[in-house]
Amino acid sequence: MRDPVPSGPLVVCSVLPGDVAQAKQGLSRAPNSCGLVELRADRLRAEEIEELVHGAERPLIVTVRRRGDGGSFDGSEEERERLILAALESGARFVDIECGSSPMAALSYHPTFGPQVLLSRHRAACEGAGLIELYRWMRGISEGPLKIVTEAGSVAEITAVRDLLREAGQDGAPLAAFAMGAAGAATRLLAPSWGSWATYGALAVGSETAAGQYTAAEMLETYDVLGIGPRTEIFALVGDRVSNSPSPAMHAAGYRRCGLDARYLALETGSFEAFETLIDPTRGLGLSGFAVTIPFKDQAAARCAPRDEVSSACGAVNTVIVEGQTRNGYNTDGAGVLSRVRNHRDPRGMRTAIVGAGGTARSIAFELTRAGSVVTIFNRTVENAREAGRRVGASAAPLAELQDFAWDILVNATPQGGDGRRFLDPDALRGRLVIDAVYSPRPTALIRDAKARGLQSIDGLEMLAAQGVLQFKHMTGVDVEYEVLHAAALQRISSGEG
Numbered sequence: 001m002r003d004p005v006p007s008g009p010l011v012v013c014s015v016l017p018g019d020v021a022q023a024k025q026g027l028s029r030a031p032n033s034c035g036l037v038e039l040r041a042d043r044l045r046a047e048e049i050e051e052l053v054h055g056a057e058r059p060l061i062v063t064v065r066r067r068g069d070g071g072s073f074d075g076s077e078e079e080r081e082r083l084i085l086a087a088l089e090s091g092a093r094f095v096d097i098e099c100g101s102s103p104m105a106a107l108s109y110h111p112t113f114g115p116q117v118l119l120s121r122h123r124a125a126c127e128g129a130g131l132i133e134l135y136r137w138m139r140g141i142s143e144g145p146l147k148i149v150t151e152a153g154s155v156a157e158i159t160a161v162r163d164l165l166r167e168a169g170q171d172g173a174p175l176a177a178f179a180m181g182a183a184g185a186a187t188r189l190l191a192p193s194w195g196s197w198a199t200y201g202a203l204a205v206g207s208e209t210a211a212g213q214y215t216a217a218e219m220l221e222t223y224d225v226l227g228i229g230p231r232t233e234i235f236a237l238v239g240d241r242v243s244n245s246p247s248p249a250m251h252a253a254g255y256r257r258c259g260l261d262a263r264y265l266a267l268e269t270g271s272f273e274a275f276e277t278l279i280d281p282t283r284g285l286g287l288s289g290f291a292v293t294i295p296f297k298d299q300a301a302a303r304c305a306p307r308d309e310v311s312s313a314c315g316a317v318n319t320v321i322v323e324g325q326t327r328n329g330y331n332t333d334g335a336g337v338l339s340r341v342r343n344h345r346d347p348r349g350m351r352t353a354i355v356g357a358g359g360t361a362r363s364i365a366f367e368l369t370r371a372g373s374v375v376t377i378f379n380r381t382v383e384n385a386r387e388a389g390r391r392v393g394a395s396a397a398p399l400a401e402l403q404d405f406a407w408d409i410l411v412n413a414t415p416q417g418g419d420g421r422r423f424l425d426p427d428a429l430r431g432r433l434v435i436d437a438v439y440s441p442r443p444t445a446l447i448r449d450a451k452a453r454g455l456q457s458i459d460g461l462e463m464l465a466a467q468g469v470l471q472f473k474h475m476t477g478v479d480v481e482y483e484v485l486h487a488a489a490l491q492r493i494s495s496g497e498g
Helices: 020-029 046-055 077-089 102-107 128-141 159-171 182-194 216-221 247-258 272-276 297-302 309-314 333-344 359-370 382-392 399-404 445-452 460-476 482-494
Strands: 010-015 036-040 060-063 094-098 117-125 146-151 175-180 198-202 233-239 262-268 287-292 319-323 326-330 351-355 374-379 395-398 409-412 433-436 456-458
Touching (some): 036 046, 046 060, 117 128, 128 146, 146 159, 182 262, 287 460, 326 460, 395 399, 433 445, 445 456
Parallel strands (some): 036 060, 374 395, 409 433
Antiparallel strands (some): 287 319
């Protein structure tokens, strides 16, 4: 008879201390909503484990993981067995033992401790049939709950985790399963809704115990992973550098403000084709829509029906609404920038210099041109600038000519400056308004230099929130205040989590 896990899906906060003092502090800081806390005792002694288990205010999972299994324990197997037995004898709720380790052989069948063994497998290949075969073998040799953590090499693989949990759900077996790495990070958020008895989060940013791990607080508060149900709408952000984006926190704040049952997840991938497998209405994630960022705006546009003038003209979308087999595309980048520009001045008759020729640059150029600004696109590859200008009715010039160009509005629509370095001489800032698409916890060099010279400025976070207001409307049909999104995005990147 299996010993049941604590009722309902759980967020387990994983604490990896260097010593007993750090352990006590970490255990006390774990969010109150975590039904279990994992004590990673890789660096602790047996008597310290006993002290911590006896003094714990919440039930603990004690784990002693070897370096070869992704941990930091480097002692003998005999020593590891002593640590695990110390945890069991002092009252740990569970001990996590990796498949194939010597403690597993003795303890999985132990008449007293067997049900307290959480049998786990980490870094399993994220492949459907192999995962189900592994699960069935583990279920046959363990009396306690199970945990399978895969290593996803592509976002296309993450539905294998869902299928595995469905298989376990049909058996009524307590299985926790999710995927490591940036490609698999979304499974940590969705696993409870798929039937996983637990998902694991870190104590704090910088204290992650595995790649792709969110903090437990973020999982409980920003994403409310335990509240995801069959009617929850799922939206996604797809790009190749989105794991630290403030957009999920920004949209989450909008959902809370408007009382919507929806979640917005970051899906990091180097292949748009891999992501497309998740859009399929029968085998995918059931996405209601998705946002698109670098470098997929052009690819997304080619695979959907543009529904606004800017998308058609630019050949780039940043917002896609999924309706069955139909994908409707929109671009909110330029309209968002235009709304912020109008807070400062009327763009009619203004000379605008835009650095970059990608989807964001083209969208901004289109909207400012339509608003009456005289736009020139500057790019290192002048042929790309000319093609972008042809699409949106703007002039084009090589980037080297920007230094001597007379502009009223300057827009940096590239990642340049994101590393903190200047890419434009401050003496060249002789206009009125500077806009920088790059966002960071501190103002970029371009924004700092503009302010120092008395110019007005719009930073990347303002741009993100402004386009987010329009994107939110497309996705949900509901209006949300710019201030709500901007405050959430600012808090996210200022906290060190973005």
